[in-house]
Structures are given as C-alpha cells and as structure tokens.
Amino acid sequence: MGPGLTLVGVGPGDPELLTVAAVRAIAAADVVAYPVAREGAAGMAATIASPWIRPEQSLLPLLFPMVAGAEPRRQAWLAAADRLAAAVAAGRVVVLLCEGDVSLFATGSYVLLALKQHHPSCPVRLLPGISAVAAAAAAAAFPLALQQEGLLIRPTPESPAALEELLALAARQQWVLGLLKLGHRWAWVRPILEARGLLDQALFAQRVGWPDQLLGPAAAVAAEEQPYFSLLLVRQGWPAVLP
Ligand SMILES: C[S@@+](CC[C@H](N)C(=O)[O-])C[C@H]1O[C@@H](n2cnc3c(N)ncnc32)[C@H](O)[C@@H]1O
Incomplete structure (x- = not known):
C-alpha cells in the first residue's frame, strides 16, 4: 500500500x-x-x-x-x-x-x-x-427501526424543555431516539422518562463492549450523573404489524 x-x-x-x-x-x-x-x-x-x-x-x-x-x-x-x-x-x-x-x-x-x-x-x-448505538442495540436485542419508523441519533438535548419537545415530536413521527452524550444529563432525563411511562422500554447503555459494560432498562439506573460513554435508546411504540 x-x-x-x-x-x-x-x-x-x-x-x-x-x-x-x-x-x-x-x-x-x-x-x-x-x-x-x-x-x-x-x-x-x-x-x-x-x-x-x-x-x-x-x-x-x-x-x-x-x-x-x-x-x-x-x-x-x-x-x-x-x-x-x-x-x-x-x-x-x-x-x-x-x-x-x-x-x-x-x-x-x-x-x-x-x-x-x-x-x-x-x-x-x-x-x-x-456505532455505539448499533452495538448497544445488538447487545440488548433492541430493534432500532422497523417499517416506516425513523431513527434519530443525536446528542441528548441540553434542557428538560428541549427533551420534552423532542420526545413529543419523536412520538408523533414514529422516531426511535438514540441519545448520545447522556452522562451528567441523566439526573434530570430519568424523571422525564418516568413521568412519560418510558423507563421500562428505554434502554440505558454504558461503556458498551467494555468489561464493565452496563446495559438494561433505564428503570434500573438511578437518577444520578453517569459517565460520558453512556447513551439511551428510546422507543415509544411499535408498528401495528409484527410477528
Ligand atoms: C463523540 S460521540 C462518538 C460516537 C461514535 N463515533 C459512534 O459511532 O458511536 C461519543 C458518545 O457516543 C456514545 N458512546 C460512544 N461509545 C460508547 C460506548 N462504548 N458505550 C456507550 N456509549 C458510547 C456516548 O453517548 C458518548 O457520549
């Protein structure tokens, strides 16, 4: 070469x-x-x-x-x-x-x-x-996007109001969200997911692929600052036609 x-x-x-x-x-x-x-x-x-x-x-x-x-x-x-x-x-x-x-x-x-x-x-x-989103989805057997759904991968919004707006938009548009740079924002993100009933189906993924990987429902992760290498996958619904 x-x-x-x-x-x-x-x-x-x-x-x-x-x-x-x-x-x-x-x-x-x-x-x-x-x-x-x-x-x-x-x-x-x-x-x-x-x-x-x-x-x-x-x-x-x-x-x-x-x-x-x-x-x-x-x-x-x-x-x-x-x-x-x-x-x-x-x-x-x-x-x-x-x-x-x-x-x-x-x-x-x-x-x-x-x-x-x-x-x-x-x-x-x-x-x-x-990508970390693809690795997290595979590790947790989390379907990223199906049929007419969209997939939006972006940094976690900077404020609670911006996150509320994004979640509402994603629900309307049938977008699955991959939220990066979750880290210190998790402390206020968690209560918003909880209020919307999303904690059990949202996937929290930290240091995916590392020996200390943490992966599971967002409900299992306390509302405190998390490391920079953390992300969230949020699916708010499913297509009507599924196996
Ligand atoms: C600057 S971005 C890099 C994205 C990277 N190029 C990719 O394709 O995934 C850094 C963000 O990606 C996410 N990230 C990267 N690696 C990760 C990992 N192993 N586990 C969880 N999240 C990760 C975190 O949200 C982190 O804040």
Whole structure:
C-alpha cells in the first residue's frame, strides 16, 4: 500500500468488533495515530485497537481537548491534520483510529474537513466502524427501526424543555431516539422518562463492549450523573404489524 491516511472506525469497546478491513489497515500501517483528551492519556480508540497494534509500529497520539471553546478545538483539528499530512508526505502509511463509526459525531470527520481544506492533496480513505448505538442495540436485542419508523441519533438535548419537545415530536413521527452524550444529563432525563411511562422500554447503555459494560432498562439506573460513554435508546411504540 502506498503512503496515505486511513481513518479507521474501531470498537466501540470490544476489539472483536473491528472490521476485517480495519484490522488489515492497522496491520499495514507504519504510524498508528489516535485521539487523546490529555497529554499522556491512553486514548480510548487506541486501547480498543491495542490487540491489533504491533510494538514496532510508531504511535502518534493527537491531542483533542474536551473543551467547549471553539478556538482550542479548531487549533487541535488543524494541528492534527498538519501532523498527519506531514507523516503521509514523509512516505508513511498512516491510520487514525476513531471510536465507533468514523463519520458519526467523530473526531475523524473534523480531521477530514481540516485535511480537505489545508492539505487537499493528502490521500485519505475512510473505513466505517460500528456505532455505539448499533452495538448497544445488538447487545440488548433492541430493534432500532422497523417499517416506516425513523431513527434519530443525536446528542441528548441540553434542557428538560428541549427533551420534552423532542420526545413529543419523536412520538408523533414514529422516531426511535438514540441519545448520545447522556452522562451528567441523566439526573434530570430519568424523571422525564418516568413521568412519560418510558423507563421500562428505554434502554440505558454504558461503556458498551467494555468489561464493565452496563446495559438494561433505564428503570434500573438511578437518577444520578453517569459517565460520558453512556447513551439511551428510546422507543415509544411499535408498528401495528409484527410477528
Ligand atoms: C463523540 S460521540 C462518538 C460516537 C461514535 N463515533 C459512534 O459511532 O458511536 C461519543 C458518545 O457516543 C456514545 N458512546 C460512544 N461509545 C460508547 C460506548 N462504548 N458505550 C456507550 N456509549 C458510547 C456516548 O453517548 C458518548 O457520549
């Protein structure tokens, strides 16, 4: 394989959920890049892919601070794009590991946009991964969408009023919801689900695919802050025609 960058979806959680293409791309790489939230941190995607990384491969941790401010985030995306493009220009085969799917609320998408803008001649390809929503649905045998239903995957709304509005809209439109970035919002999300009688059928999924995975009806999870790697699947009804 010639020099170039491959954005590789890994996990989420379980290294067995990498595609054959992902494992092959990692095996063929000279440089394995991965996001870290802090200098020296292990990196979630790198931890997931670690069984497939060989000691002789160069590791390139890229810092993406988890901050709200626009400027530090922009700088991090540009710096990452510069370093990846430089490695490719030096003739290296490079992979950037991304947790879950590379195109869904993913660091890989920002890096891709920065590369297109600042290093348009850098060859880039993407290998899709399994999204946390798909992994959670499969682990819990939770049908994601059937027949005329829609599936809306998005961050958990920022306020109780916005969540109420979304739930009402989803019920009218027959949308199943996959709510990401649940974490600290769970403390006020739970009472809203309870008031709407949704706690038993909503699926709470935390750290899916990791040894400490927590998966089950939302009713079983206390109304307190939860880790960032938590999500909710909310189905408010079923199609009329079912087995
Ligand atoms: C920035 S998004 C990344 C989404 C990822 N690219 C995907 O395809 O699933 C991070 C959010 O995804 C969800 N998430 C990612 N991995 C997860 C896991 N293993 N278990 C539960 N939720 C997860 C959480 O809601 C978390 O806040």
